Amino acid sequence: MRLKTTLQNQVYEFKDLKEVFAKANEEKSGDRLAGLAAETVQERIAAKQVLAGLTLEDIRYNPLLPPDEDEVSRIIDEQVNETIFQDIKGWTVAKLREYILNDRVGDRELKRLSRGLTSEMIAAAAKLMSNLDLIHAANKIEVISRCNIAIGQKGTLASRLQPNHPTDSVDGILASLKEGLSYGVGDAVIGINPVDDSVDSVKRLLQVTHEFIREWKIPTQNCVLAHVTTQMKAIERGAPADMIFQSIAGTEAANRSFGITAAMLEEAKQMIAEKGMSQGPQRLYFETGQGSELSAEAHHGIDQMTLEARNYGFARKFDPYIVNTVVGFIGPEYLYDSKQVIRAGLEDHFMGKMHGISMGVDICYTNHIRADQNDMEELGVLLTAAGVNFIIATPMGDDCMLNYQSMSYHDIATLRQTMGKKPAPKFAAWLEEMGITEGGNLSKRAGDPTIFAR
Template sequence: MIYRYSIDSHTYQFEDLKAVLAKATPARSGDYLAGVAAETYAERMAARMCLAEIPLKTFLEDLIIPYESDEVTRLIVDTHNQQAFAEISHLTVGDFRDWLLTDAVDTATLTRVAPGITPEMAAAVSKLMRNQDLILVAKKCQVITAFRNTIGLPGHISTRLQPNHPTDDPRGIAASIVDGLLYGSGDAVIGINPATDSIPALMDLYFLVDEIINQYQIPTQSCILTHVTNQIQVIEKGAPVDLVFQSIAGTEKANKSFGIDLAVLAEAQSAALSLNRGTVGNNVMYFETGQGSVLSANANFGVDQQTCEARAYAVARHFSPLLSNTVVGFIGPEYLYDGKQIIRAGLEDHFCGKLLGVPLGCDVCYTNHAEADQDDMDTLMTLLANAGLTFIMGIPGADDIMLNYQTTSFHDALYLRKVLGLRAAPEFEKWLKQMHIMDEKGNVQPVTQAHRLLQNMPKHLLNAS
């Protein structure tokens, strides 16, 4: 179907729905690279005006990637909840934006309609919103999950303690874990990006982190971010696996480039659930996404990168994860050129994920060749925390020596909690106080040699005397 919109005496023509979505997207380098971006500001505004008049029902009829050729599209269509959609089915995209921003639409309302919102609807309405709109609506969305603690409660923000090491040295990893715990980090997950995919080496990492969690009786969960098929193997070999991780994308072809499909994700979820390691919940999956990954795989089919990203959240939603996060600036300036584009993308991703009912965190990050710096990351993480972000990353010094990019530190989480009055997951916060890492007011305590955490340190891991 061809869409048209006239401004003054000029009529802009868009060949199909995905062209309207792409042209309406705020400028970003990835869409220019893909050849789908608006050529002028006027064309972008015409596309937005056109998009505002499109009924939400259209997205159920005019599929941007064919049903027959894409299992993500089939998942979106086949799991769509018509009863939840009925409440908003009469709205256009523009009406939907206005409805979301009204005071009458509260958390209960958004939770109720989430199963009726498709990724394309979420992406479409985000393109009509200012940054403050994305923050305001996302703040009203609450997605609460649980495994050994409770993630996503109002007034809380969690952290992934990320003790990466370029050689997977157990002493280096253990030292980073203890370092992060002393700053109150790690309630979302202690999650390691391994340097190798060797099954014996992965087994060692699982037992290492599990020993530390058990040594200190920490109410948190661990994850080794290797390929999902490796995690199925280590489960079969008896590894203490808490969360199953996988990077996911918004098209079947892109997921195949990751070596996965929906069936293997279902197999992994079933394997993790069979271990029954959760204590307060059974959300066992952890997903990472990021704008640009679909285009990198040459699997975008002319769809803009932000809409492709929103489609990944449909995959995540289907598997009820404990955690999911967008790695917003990780790929590089080819997809998000500078700080402004990274900030906008992070706010879009968080909004779309939460609107769809996904517990979305963000790796607030950038590569060293992007036109961005740590001040941009301070801005984005502050905006996201105000919007109700589920979790951020915690890495020593904000510099990932394993993956070679810049992200957020243990100190950043303390800043957000202090300035915005946010707290860690309640079970984890109770443990921090019991360990005298944090006082009753939430202040992190000075570290001395007599500190309880250091006294009970596994000496064979840290080679301590």
């Protein structure tokens, strides 16, 4: 395994694969904070050159975090289809990238290929891709998932309706919910981040959203984004949940800092299948984000992009309905400005799709990051072009509970109209029945929450 190269008469030699992976990354403030980033553009190019020449078996047999030391590593490695891997193990990362981008290689071929790849191999290919490469490659892949309805079909753009409220006021949540639905938002999930993370509060919010969905016969799913154990207790007490949610990470240590293990998620998957309200078969919702392992001091010297890819390898084991990265939420310590946020969003979406995951993005930023709403709208256009399965939306793009900026209900409608996308089919039919859309376009009634007045 050759870990050195020469550029302009200067020799660059890297001590191990961790260093190659980290220094081949596009600039990320999180990698610099961790002391992993390339010091110069030239060093980054050298690392990319070394990475391009490595084989897939080099990556698998020299693990960044050995399976005998980490649960996530074991899960990722155990999922590898050995027959497919044996066919491609001699490929270089450069060849893997070229194969993914080849015009003659489509959805079926990429899905088969992905079963022979580890998360680190997918991350390695992404490190050699431009933003346009990431968009083009992701757009090839169609991942359809099914809970109460199916999302992810080519030509569609689903959305999560996020009606958060700073006091968990039912009236406030319902007001936001009605407004979002009136703009055609909410087919992926109606998902609430609770202020009060207690069993009783979670049960109450699940009951409210379930009853509203049932009353108006809305083809969607509900979820309250408390800790998995809290949701499980609420379900045991009769809470009507369609899905169970949990934030996950790319190392066992980081997952333990979240209070979770693989066994716990398996238990949750079994519970929601037996006691949940949805048709399924996919009933789990995971959330990720570059930098979470570093913030938990559980990154093991691995760069944040590669760790993010490992999130998707971990998630894949549980066959989730949806996964989304909350890109830009953690802050400038990990993604400093709009350029880094945009790059991370495109990386995460591609890597999730390459794992066969129904991938969404919370296109967002905090007020102390160097970005603004125009930057988020640009990323929204790029991800829609890349075939993102769903985007999260909040009232006027401002989450008054979590105190960050996201996409608005209006933005989802505009992206669909501008980019020629439709809601998920069953949800689109319901919008027509409600008169919110006419012939697939927003009607004069759109945006009027009194549609839902009895």
